[in-house]
Amino acid sequence: YNGVIVDLRGNRGGDLSPMVLGLSPLLPDGTLFTYVDKSSHSKPVELQNGEINSGGSSTKISDNKKIKKAPIAVLIDNNTGSSGELTALCFKGIPNVKFLGSDSAGYTSANQTVYLYDGSTLQITSAFVKDRTNNIYKNFPISPDIQTNNAKSSAIEWIKSQIK
Numbered sequence: 001y002n003g004v005i006v007d008l009r010g011n012r013g014g015d016l017s018p019m020v021l022g023l024s025p026l027l028p029d030g031t032l033f034t035y036v037d038k039s040s041h042s043k044p045v046e047l048q049n050g051e052i053n054s055g056g057s058s059t060k061i062s063d064n065k066k067i068k069k070a071p072i073a074v075l076i077d078n079n080t081g082s083s084g085e086l087t088a089l090c091f092k093g094i095p096n097v098k099f100l101g102s103d104s105a106g107y108t109s110a111n112q113t114v115y116l117y118d119g120s121t122l123q124i125t126s127a128f129v130k131d132r133t134n135n136i137y138k139n140f141p142i143s144p145d146i147q148t149n150n151a152k153s154s155a156i157e158w159i160k161s162q163i164k
Contacts, residue, residue, distance in 0.1 A: 010080070072096055073158055089131045093132040099142065109129065
């Protein structure tokens with residue numbers, strides 16, 4: 001590979017595990033990010049040997065050959081939200097990664113569903129997210145390294161500049 005573009009623009013979320021596992025060949029094993037609650041208790045989300053412990057669905061992939069050293073451009077925009085943002089945060093702090101586009105939606109938290117007696121549900125934010133650089137996101141957007149209205153073209157240019 002000369003480079004990889006991970007396009008998370010318009011990804012408003014869903015189940016984190018399949019998203020991350022699909023990209024796991026690009027991610028180093030270990031802590032991807034950490035949930036931090038109001039009492040500063042931490043729960044790391046880790047990737048090990050093709051398996052993620054995200055608290056979501058339990059999924060594992062068997063063929064997890066790592067792609068190393070290729071420049072990776074992660075594209076985000078204001079429609080990158082929730083677990084789309086958490087998927088992006090899995091790449092924060094990796095040396096060969098650059099974020100391009102515009103600020104994400106800012107839904108960077110963990111939520112719990114409380115079922116009420118009348119059948120209604122209530123979503124309660126139970127934790128925020130800390131990336132591998134120790135930056136904490138309390139429902140703040142992720143800002144790209146390169147702000148651009150043409151993220152794909154800018155990503156291609158950046159990748160070309162990284163190829164030696």
